[in-house]
Amino acid sequence: MDPLLDRAPFGFLVIRDDGYVELANRTLGGMLDTTAEHLVGRHVDGLLTTPSRIFYQSHFFPILKLQGRVSEVYVSMLSTNGSEVPVLLNAVRIEAEGAPRSEWAVVPIHTRNEYENEILKARKAAEAASIAKDTFISFVSHELRSPLSAIMGWANILGRGDVDPAQLKRGIEAIERNAKLQLKLVDDMLDHARLASGKLSIDLSPRDVRPILEGVLEGIAPTAHARDVSIVREVEPGPMEAKADAERLQQVFWNLLSNAVKFTPAGGRVSAALRRSDSWIEVVVADTGKGIAKDFLPYVFDSFRQEEGRVVRSEGGLGLGMSITRHLVELHGGKITAASDGPGMGATFTLCLPAIVSIPAPL
Amino acid sequence: MYDRVPSVDREAIGKRNNVKISGRSDGQVMLFAHGFGCDQAMWRYVAPAFEDRYRVVLFDYVGSGKSDWTAYDPERYSTLAGYARDVLDVVEAFDLRGIVYVGHSVSSMIGALAAIEAPDRFEQLVMIGPSPCYVNGPDYVGGFERKDIEGLLDLMEKNYIGWAQFLAPVVMKNPQDPALAAELQASFCATDPRMTRQFARATFLSDNRADLGKLRVPSLILQCSEDAVAPECVGRYLAEALEASTLRQMAATGHCPHMSHPEETIGLMKEYLAAHA
Numbered sequence: 001m002d003p004l005l006d007r008a009p010f011g012f013l014v015i016r017d018d019g020y021v022e023l024a025n026r027t028l029g030g031m032l033d034t035t036a037e038h039l040v041g042r043h044v045d046g047l048l049t050t051p052s053r054i055f056y057q058s059h060f061f062p063i064l065k066l067q068g069r070v071s072e073v074y075v076s077m078l079s080t081n082g083s084e085v086p087v088l089l090n091a092v093r094i095e096a097e098g099a100p101r102s103e104w105a106v107v108p109i110h111t112r113n114e115y116e117n118e119i120l121k122a123r124k125a126a127e128a129a130s131i132a133k134d135t136f137i138s139f140v141s142h143e144l145r146s147p148l149s150a151i152m153g154w155a156n157i158l159g160r161g162d163v164d165p166a167q168l169k170r171g172i173e174a175i176e177r178n179a180k181l182q183l184k185l186v187d188d189m190l191d192h193a194r195l196a197s198g199k200l201s202i203d204l205s206p207r208d209v210r211p212i213l214e215g216v217l218e219g220i221a222p223t224a225h226a227r228d229v230s231i232v233r234e235v236e237p238g239p240m241e242a243k244a245d246a247e248r249l250q251q252v253f254w255n256l257l258s259n260a261v262k263f264t265p266a267g268g269r270v271s272a273a274l275r276r277s278d279s280w281i282e283v284v285v286a287d288t289g290k291g292i293a294k295d296f297l298p299y300v301f302d303s304f305r306q307e308e309g310r311v312v313r314s315e316g317g318l319g320l321g322m323s324i325t326r327h328l329v330e331l332h333g334g335k336i337t338a339a340s341d342g343p344g345m346g347a348t349f350t351l352c353l354p355a356i357v358s359i360p361a362p363l
Numbered sequence: 364m365y366d367r368v369p370s371v372d373r374e375a376i377g378k379r380n381n382v383k384i385s386g387r388s389d390g391q392v393m394l395f396a397h398g399f400g401c402d403q404a405m406w407r408y409v410a411p412a413f414e415d416r417y418r419v420v421l422f423d424y425v426g427s428g429k430s431d432w433t434a435y436d437p438e439r440y441s442t443l444a445g446y447a448r449d450v451l452d453v454v455e456a457f458d459l460r461g462i463v464y465v466g467h468s469v470s471s472m473i474g475a476l477a478a479i480e481a482p483d484r485f486e487q488l489v490m491i492g493p494s495p496c497y498v499n500g501p502d503y504v505g506g507f508e509r510k511d512i513e514g515l516l517d518l519m520e521k522n523y524i525g526w527a528q529f530l531a532p533v534v535m536k537n538p539q540d541p542a543l544a545a546e547l548q549a550s551f552c553a554t555d556p557r558m559t560r561q562f563a564r565a566t567f568l569s570d571n572r573a574d575l576g577k578l579r580v581p582s583l584i585l586q587c588s589e590d591a592v593a594p595e596c597v598g599r600y601l602a603e604a605l606e607a608s609t610l611r612q613m614a615a616t617g618h619c620p621h622m623s624h625p626e627e628t629i630g631l632m633k634e635y636l637a638a639h640a
Contacts, residue, residue, distance in 0.1 A: 017623045018616045019589070043616070045591045050507065051514030053591040054567075055522075057618035058400035058468070065622050066404050074521045116521055123520075 001025060006036075011087070011106030017065075019044045022101060031087075031108055033079040049076040049084055060091075064102055068093050074116075077106070086113035139319070143185055147178035188320045195327040202245035202331050206356055209240045209249070209281055213274055216253040220261055228266035234273035241356040242281050248328050255321045256285040256349050263347070264289035280334075281355045286348040292340035300338045301326040329353075376456035379431045380422040380449060384457075386414035391486070392459045393417040396450060398468030398492075399566045400559070402428025405467065408625035409632075420459065424449050426558035435558055443469070443569050446562075447476035454484050463636065465489040467621060468592065469566040476571070478580040487639060488582040489632055492618050493601055494593040496570040503572070506594045512567045516560060572604070581607035583635040585620065585628065592618040609635060 001023065005012055011028030015021055024039035032039065032047070045053050052075040064070050069092045077085045088109050093102040154171040157163065163171065194200035217233060224231050260270040264287045273284040292300060301322050329336045334353040340346065376382065383403065386393075393413050395406045403421040410419050423430040424446055439445035450473060454462065462485045466474040471493030478485040497505045498512065582605055586598030595612070602610035611631050615624035 043589060045589065049514070050511040051518045054507075054511070054515050055518050057590075057592050058398065059519075059522075061617065062401040062405050062619055062622060065619075066401075066407075074518065076518070120517060120520055 001036075011104075011108075013039075013104040013106060015044055015102050015104065017100050017102075021047075028106055031079070031085055031106070032077060033081050033083075038080075047077050049078055052076045060089075064091055064093050074109075074113075086110060136319075140185075140189070144182060147182040147185075150178040151175050151182075188324060191324050192320045195324060200327075200331070202248050202328070204243040204245055204332070206241055207244040207246055207249070209242055209244065209283070209353065210235060210274060212244070212246055212249050213253050213272065213283065216250055216257055217272060219254070220257045223258070224261045224270065227261060227264075229261050229264045230269050232269060232271040234271060234275075236275040238276060240274060240276065240281050242332070242353040243356060244332055244353065249332070252325050252328050252351070253283070255325045256283075256351070259321065260285050260287040260289065260347070260349075263287065276355060277352075279355055279357060280352040283351040283353075284348060285351075286346065288346045291343045291345040292338065292347050293343055294340075297338060297340060301336070373456045376452050379425060379434045380453055381429045381431075382453055382457065383421045384418065385410075385421075386417050386419040388418060390417045391461055391463060392420060393463045393465060394420045394422075394450075394454070394459060396464065396466040396470035396474060397423065397427065398466075398470050399562050404428070405619070405622055406465075409465075409621045409628055412625075412629045413632075417463070420453070420457065422449075422453050424562075426555060426562060432555060432558070435555075437561060440558070440561055440565065442565055443473050443476060443571065446470075446473045446565070447480065450474065450477040451481055454481065460484055461486050463487050463489065465491070465632070466493070467491045468493070468618065469569075472569065472571045472574075475578050475582075476574060479574060479577045482579050485580045487636070488578075488580055489585065489635070490582055490601070491585045491621055491628070492587055492590055492593045493584060494597045495572045495575055495601060495604070497567045497592075498570070500570075503600070504594070504596050506592070506597065507567070509568075512563075515567065516563055519556070519560060519563060575601070575604040576606075578605055579607075581639060582609070583632070584608055584610045585613055585631060586610060587613050587615050587617060587620050589616040590618050611635070 006026045008025065008027060011031050012023075012025040013021060013028055014023035021039050021042050021044065024036045026036050029036040029039060039047070044056065048056055055075060060070060060073055060075070069090075071090045073089045073091070075087060075089060077087055079085050086109050088107045089104055091102050091104045093100060151174075154174050158168065158171045191200065213235070214233075217231060221231060257270065257272060264270055268288040270285070270287045270289075273282070273286075275282050275284075326336055329351055332353055334351060336349060336351045339348045339350070381403070393410075395403065395410055397403050397405050402423045406421055410421060413419055424440075426432060426435045426440060436445070439448065446469075450464075453459070454477070460483075464474045464478065464485055464487070466472075466488065468491065471488070471490035472495060474485075474488050474490070478488060494505060496503060497507050498509055499505050499507065584598055584601055584605075586595055587593070588595070598610055598612075602608050613620055613624070613627055613631065615627050617623050621628045
């Protein structure tokens with residue numbers, strides 16, 4: 001080989017149509033952690049990663065054969081130590097004396113590869129977000145329509161005027177119930193929009209967390225009772241003061257407890273613990289309900305994510321609740337985590353708020 | 364399977380699937396179906412060898428080559444059944460019968476699905492580098508793990524970011540530009556990234572093992588040596604699972620023997636067809 005080509009600042013390779021290496025330069029040997037001599041006689045499949053092998057066979061080789069050249073093809077080669085070497089290839093095919101072969105120029109692109117990986121990752125994330133938003137819009141339309149249909153149906157019945165008092169009462173209750181449901185959906189959407197744009201402000205002042213949690217437990221008790229779900233309180237004595245927005249913290253507790261009750265079958269149990277842990281106030285809501293699949297666990301607090309569209313529809317809600325909850329906890333300077341051993345194994349949500357450390361008054 | 368074309372619309376299907384017919388007009392039909400990643404141009408080293416005796420029919424799947432890409436339906440082409448429907452549309456529109464079907468790679472299984480649905484139309488199937496399932500299973504070696512297929516999809520994406528070969532989307536956006544259109548005409552295996560990505564998923568994540576027992580049409584399996592896409596154990600699996608199949612191990616290496624070793628491919632096909640005439 002020409003010494004110039006042998007030490008050129010790019011890899012050079014001559015490959016027969018049957019895929020065997022006829023010639024390689026010293027630079028390529030170095031790139032693949034071996035010598036040029038060791039590359040000769042090897043099959044191209046052994047020099048490429050598995051995905052690159054498929055791409056070579058399905059795209060690269062047919063086009064090279066038909067067009068006589070390919071340029072700027074990205075593949076990953078394999079060095080002898082097993083690491084991947086991302087490269088760009090230009091290749092030409094030469095039909096000479098009945099022994100066609102192709103000549104490859106191989107340029108390693110480590111930095112550019114990392115940059116392109118980032119582009120690819122960002123594009124995938126954008127595509128996933130776009131799909132999730134489309135799904136969300138269809139959920140919203142469905143969820144907003146259901147209570148409206150009920151309201152309109154009852155308004156129509158009551159408008160006829162020939163209803164007895166019992167029917168009138170039932171109708172008004174149904175209208176109120178469905179209007180409240182719709183209000184909750186709209187509130188969730190507004191909260192989500194405000195949080196996303198950073199426009200949700202909260203009013204933090206020293207509060208005792210205990211009565212806020214107990215108020216929510218009182219409020220959820222009738223629903224839990226109706227669903228035959230028992231509620232267990234594990235509240236430690238002592239001060240539980242944190243800087244909090246009482247209304248928003250109530251919303252957080254309500255989201256956690258109503259979810260726990262909603263996803264726990266009859267005969268199940270929901271526990272709510274309040275305790276002091278170092279400089280944190282810890283609230284742990286655990287249930288014996290449907291649990292969370294391992295794959296979905298990292299996305300529990302994401303917007304527009306639903307584990308299963310079918311289940312969400314049957315349970316009601318837009319699936320924004322947990323995303324709002326996390327944002328609200330973070331606005332309080334706290335953190336929230338979810339844990340589950342999998343479907344059917346229940347779930348545990350642990351919320352930590354920074355405690356106000358009371359300094360004893362000087363004697 | 365998808366609904367049949369409402370009427371025998373030869374011109375529409377001919378245009379949609381870029382159908383090209385050559386050879387003996389009174390000869391037996393030999394229908395060639397290209398594999399994933401390319402188009403009917405890949406048959407140029409093999410198909411002419413059969414034109415003296417056969418009526419040779421070539422076509423592109425919708426989304427590949429010079430087919431009508433506006434006819435692309437993401438739902439239909441999300442599974443191999445949609446591609447088998449393309450084969451049957453061509454078969455019905457051109458009233459093809461007594462067919463010798465030649466499929467490369469994924470088109471082997473697409474042909475099998477078509478022949479299961481319309482067995483009376485097909486005489487023989489020639490499968491070049493076939494695989495009924497590419498991903499390894501508990502009692503099955505397909506050659507790949509799922510992460511390999513995900514890696515392939517990423518690799519394809521990266522190549523579509525800057526690869527001049529894939530100029531087709533540019534042409535699609537500028538259909539009036541004669542220079543671009545001429546460039547596309549002169550190019551091979553032009554493809555739209557979205558459609559190819561879906562074809563890759565439909566191909567490499569398919570599992571047609573359960574369909575093999577339903578195929579009654581005799582088949583020739585051409586198994587390459589050192590095939591990185593369809594290993595030899597897959598060829599043996601198919602030969603055992605398919606009724607009336609003949610497995611021929613080729614000296615040819617790689618996954619495209621009809622392009623790299625056309626003489627051996629033509630020879631084995633002729634030998635089989637003569638013996639099974």
